[in-house]
Amino acid sequence: MNQGQIIQVWLFCAPYSESKVVDCVGARVAETCDVTIIGGGVIGCAIAHRLGAQGSSVVLLEAGQRLGLGASDAAMGGILTQTEPACLGPLSSVIKRSRDLYAAWLDEVVAASGRPVPVLGGGDIQVALDEAEMERLESRMLPQWRNSSFAVERLTAAEVRDLEPLLTEDVVGGFLLPEELALDPRVLMAALARAVLSGRTPVRVLTAARATALRSGPSGVQVNLHDGRQVSAQTVVVAAGHLSGVFLPRHRAHLFPIKGAALDVRPPGVTTYPLHHHVFAEFTEGGRDYFPYLVPRPDGRVAVGVTYEENVSDTTITSDMVEVLRRGIVALIPAAVSWPVGRRWAGLRPGSADHMPLIGQVDDHGRVIAATGHGGLGVTLAPVTAELVSVLAHGDADEETTRLLHVCRPDRVFPTRGADTSRQSDGPSGYAGSTIGL
Template identity: 75%
Template sequence: MVFGAADMRPSLPAPQLYDSSNNRGRGRRAATRRNSRPARFPRGTVRRGHPCVTFLNGPPSPTVEARGRRIGARVPETCDVVIIGGGVIGCAIAHRLAARGTSVVLVDAGQRLGLGASDGAMGGILTQTEPSCLGPLSSVIKRSRDVYPQWLEEIRADSGVEVPVLDGGDIQVALDEAEMERLESKVLPQWKNSPFAVERLTAADARNLEPLLSERVVGGFLLPEELALDPRVLMAALTTAVLSGRTPIRVLSAVRATGLRTGPHGVEVDLHDGRRVSAEQAVVAAGHLSGTFLPSHRAHLFPIKGVAFDVRPPGAVTYPLRHHVFAEIKQDGREYFPYLVPRHDGRVAVGVTYEENVGDVTVTAAAIEEIRRGVAALMPKAATWPIGRRWAGLRPGSADHMPILGHVDDHGRVVAATGHSGLGVTLAPVTAELVAALVGGTAGARESELLAVCRPDRPFPPAPVPPAPLPPTPPVSPPPTVR
């Protein structure tokens, strides 16, 4: 059965091999933890009866030093699991599988891991802010939030990289009585029915928590269990863990998967240079491009463009806010959704736009102005802070705004792990846990209950059509730009 076709994007550079054992010192120390061992390079046979090993990148390259021994920088074309996609979801799954001793080949088209939606994420670990958190997905969200501290500790243990986490919660405020009434009558009942806490705030309460909030704030709510982190730091830690030397993972970057075939005895993934990877199972975690390999779900998956930028208050060297802050604002006949997420190094990530079925990553002046106008209403001082990095990312959207997790082929060989929309960073730990249970055949009652929420064979509504271009936004006085 064919599960994909060639991607017509421009050709990529020659494949780059990242050998997870080529990390002096770290692999030996890590191997003592949890009775694990350094990854081994099979020379003639591989696990589970695979007959032979050939070289994914051609003949062996010159040998390199690794942990005091000489090895050939080679990658077997056969493994237990091949993962398509090296964002936060693909890397989290690879890390979890490898901890169980599963050999993994991770294929990613980027020059390095995590250059897609993960690189453009805002970094909120959301439990209630997103509407999709409040329906059937709430049980999955709860599990992910519960295991998040342990997951970060496991990554730190394997990478040596600490991921700073802001644990003050999220403040959602109203700038007029109409919005406060909407929150109290329509949103608050859903928050109360979720497994997470919520606290009502007066205007004075809100400004006491965040003194820079606008004088227009009339009230709001604190969602104390929401967290925030820098996704780029998370990806740096997760990538280091994946390549730490204790994990049986082979990473192929700048390598584009072009097709996926499945049968009763395994799967094959075609690469853009004509080579292929054979495995017992495949996981498709390719973000908004996952439909290339999942024809039955191609119509249900689409990109959601988001533009954001960061600012830095003068002199800030640590968190400039104590919470991440969100509001829905109606003014000038338009709607704005300003969202501010403080970073541990003094920056504040500011966003974000939401354009369904838009697949380009151009940062437009109209999008920047839309964000800045919302921020000026919510936190006027923040609208004057110098702008640093600007970016656009493509969230992997699904037609019902929930992830697609589970087997999608008749042989039980292909697992979809996609469609997380804006919740990829939030759901990475539980996604890795559930996919590992599926691949290993160890899903119990708890895992099965959570997987049922995200099952691929559920009915989907129609996917959205591309929106009209953003109309011009009335400008506000621009802040200086950091060059």
């Protein structure tokens, strides 16, 4: 080797770890690629997997020690069509496209990773615990559900209990949203990470690599890292969750964190799905509103959520949060009072002012693409987000894709932050935004 010649060696580590750049001389050389993605959660990994499969060279930057440690690690795992109020507005067409893509997308991830990702079908049951809540669901929610692209079925109290025998006898009725799915997001994230790190596609991953700034120009984008390294790309995708505003100054005012807490419990002796559906309810007790959301796991656990704190950026779990979550599940399943609590966690959803994602080009040169603001719908919208970003990167949008991109365009008019939008949709969570997922 001639003195001064720089050789960089890529060390591909075990799945769910990082690929590192080793400088054989000591000087740093800017990495180059077709696309750089900032953020290694479910959205960033889904985009990286799709672009890599299409032959684009990709560098995926993740600030954490491994992929998926942010909101993706804290998600509840519902693949939602109607439960989330945001699903029922302008975003419904994007939701429909993602739901249509989901089975084939999961098959691709499983095939690329060799890891199974169990999916619970059957849908979500919206449960009413008193007549007033049943009236609200019938008068306010049912028209919106029927106006969506998905089915809805009214259930009597007996039918709800027949579907889920563990539910309380206080149930007065409910509605089944049969096309909703559920999965364990940690299992999905592990499969996505392995698929991205498999080496079968030109995707390279840098973990513990915190992007600090980017600069776009007519011929490409340069991304600066915290340790002085640089990555140069034709296109940069910002999928950094609630931190995306750092790289999107024109949209920073519309992006913010939404803290949500959850925990899991395990019925004694259960080693498979303890419920046949995921279950949601809304009730008030002692002047406090509760929104219990139960998502069964294939190993016998039940994930219990969820809380909502806008503009809170810490992930501390308090005893009050745990009590709220425990009270919610016990109201739905009285036997759960004796179920041991396992993991407790909190995450920061990437919120946006109108509760819809920002997907589209954001700079003057068409080189920077936003893919953020998914709120609690990151797992739900991962397939369609990857599809839309790949179209933007390659410039081959058809009529349907153009229509979906228009819904999520970053230059849309946002409501003024601080305005009271808490009852805009009067949805099942009582909030117009993403309350269900993390």
